[in-house]
């Protein structure tokens with residue numbers, strides 16, 4: 001019960017969102033990525049480079065982590081992310097997930 005109250009207090013105090021990334025920090029950290037993915041992750045330098053803008057946060061964290069672990073292989077992307085910390089990955093994912101992505105007609 002005390003644990004539950006503590007969790008609710010944390011949520012009310014806004015402690016929980018601090019566990020996700022920081023979009024402003026992510027924007028700073030995205031400068032090297034911009035060369036290929038565009039400043040907001042929306043204007044890739046080549047048509048076979050992916051857009052990152054508007055992509056889901058969880059997917060971005062997963063994709064970057066997979067390049068880092070080698071589970072997903074790309075000779076281009078693997079060296080780009082090898083030195084990123086967990087925090088860097090979360091900040092970058094937060095930044096790109098908050099950009100306006102493609103609008104799809106349903």
Ligand code: HEC
Nearest residue numbers: 032033035036048049050060063064073074076077080092
């Ligand atoms: C030299 C060009 C280049 C740079 C710089 C670069 N990327 Fe990439 N990125 C690519 C290419 C090419 C791919 C597609 C690779 C593949 O086929 O898996 C890609 C794929 C990705 C994907 C997977 C997207 C998807 O839809 O699955 C993410 C996420 C990503 N990059 C994030 C980043 C981040 C974050 C940075 C900066 C730290 C960065 N990239 C820097 C070229 C680049």
